[in-house]
Amino acid sequence: MQLSHTLNLVNVHAEGEVGNVIVGGALDVPGETMADKMDYINEVDDSIRRFCLNQPRGKPQMSVNLLQPSTRDDADAGFIILQCDRAHAMSASNCICVVTVLLETGMLPMTEPETVVRLDMPAGLVTAMAQCRDGRCERVALDMVPGFVEALDVKIQVPDVGTITIDVAFGGCYYALVDSGQLDIRICAENAEMLSRTGIQILEAVRQQCSVRHPKLPSLDEIVYLMFTDHVDGDAHALRNCTILPPGRIDRSPCGTGSVARLAALRARGQLEVGECFTMRSAIDSSFEAQFVHDTKVGDRAAVQTRVSGRGWLFGTQTIGVDPHDPFPLGYELGIGA
Template identity: 20%
Template sequence: MNIQKMYTAVDVHVNGEAFRVIKDVPCKYYYNLEQLNEQFSSELAEEMQLLLNEPRGFIGLNGCIVVPSIHTEVDAAVLFFNHEGSIPLHYGGIVAVITMLLESGYLKKRETNQYKIETLSGIFSVHAYVENDEVVSVSFESKLCYLIEKNLQVENISYSLIQADKVYAVVEKGAYSPEICIENISELKKWGEVTLQTIQKQLLINRLILVDSSQKEKNHIKSITFHEDNFIVRSPGFVSTIVSYVHALFKNDYMADKPFINESICNSFITVEKVKREETGYIFRFESRGFITGVQTFLLDPTDPFPAGFLLK
């Protein structure tokens, strides 16, 4: 075999979301992370597709490129990307990156358990607790999340609009929506597609969250997130969780001084706490954990008929 290119990556899963963390990238001089992101988005576009697409990846896989930060007080800088291209921030990616750096020895454990990670959305102060050389807990604060409008109506659908990394439509589970369980995955996909298309007749959005609040007395919900391309997020989702929390707070159905639990269709959980209320919205604290699932070396043979891979949706 003629090996044209070789890449090594660490795979990490965080609450069911998969991340491919890449540290060995070409050295680049840069004066800010935005400029480096522009370079990598053009120069490494093929590599990004190669590592995320099938047969090496799959549609739900996220990418993280880790580089040294230009700020002396920051432990690492990270660029996030997915099949659509570069993304400014992925909370689960922060958990994946700090887990990989500490468990692989790139970062040394500190007595303070405090580390700093730079992203396109700013620098995050991260608490990572290590026991027996294993990261057992990672926590940090979110960016601002706020309500745009509630009690909107289109046809028989009532929904709220909430701003996080994107604008999300949030719909409460009712008589016309399926139960959020893995057995209903096909029915849920059809419901999500039709509902999102209906809302899009009124507003241009590409994210929809269905929330089951039947356990609201326990500060516990179950949710599922739909993308415009008919992709379903199997994990609870960090952003989906805080968006659902903001939706719940404005309904006055939940105890704001207690942890809020979001359960996924696969029965995994994310727990968040409200840290503070700003003038326009809320900031939350996440606590989660990442698990390294493999260290892999990927090869590209120049005779491979799919040099950028392919994607089944």
């Protein structure tokens, strides 16, 4: 076997969402901050993203997390989230994956019963509190970057669907929040194909009709994901989420950054009190806990400080590379249903 450009990864998922972590073989990405490094991947050289996420080494239904030395003195490690469309600024499920790998592989020392890990991310500093026992990272709670509302009750015209009302909110990246009841679709595994197909159609229309720009991070200027929202019958403090990611697939986890965006919208409507906690459930019924901690500000905007927690599990290791004679050194892309 002749392989060049090899990378070593740990396979891990958080509440069903795969977020593998590169632990060896990758070079530092140019940039003074983690946001600069993300922009470099998105604007200058995204070969490592394509190498990891394109077929045959990758697939749309996963993320790969690129560990980097922290660019700030108050963080223990940095990382950038790579997905099939681009590098992204923030993800709770990927934070949980990274913290679980850092501690369970010994890359960072584990202290029981709790280890604090501070993560340098493009969206800002994220503090993780990992519950640890018998050498395992059992649960990770994240003090998320502040979330805020960009706009409420925005009307969007969607071809072949009609008029949809959305909220636009930031939870680490920008979301279009859509009550699934408008489309008479419940969030469940059986409706995954319909949710992903309809969701990406709405997201495309939203991107054409809405513009955003983060007040402090100007490169965050796009509505990245759409999240369908629903309730859980019989439980006022349980909510159901289904985030749709390009090119048209659902997040298997309940989506932490989307949960923050949803809490920001609830607070803006006066429907959320300090200290309230919700169990967020996904289409596969996995769960995060999401708590509104206190009000804050992002620039001149009212914002919410939240804490999201969930679990991660390692399930393997792998080495990927490329044969020098492979005609597809950076892989290839096909439609998600191909």
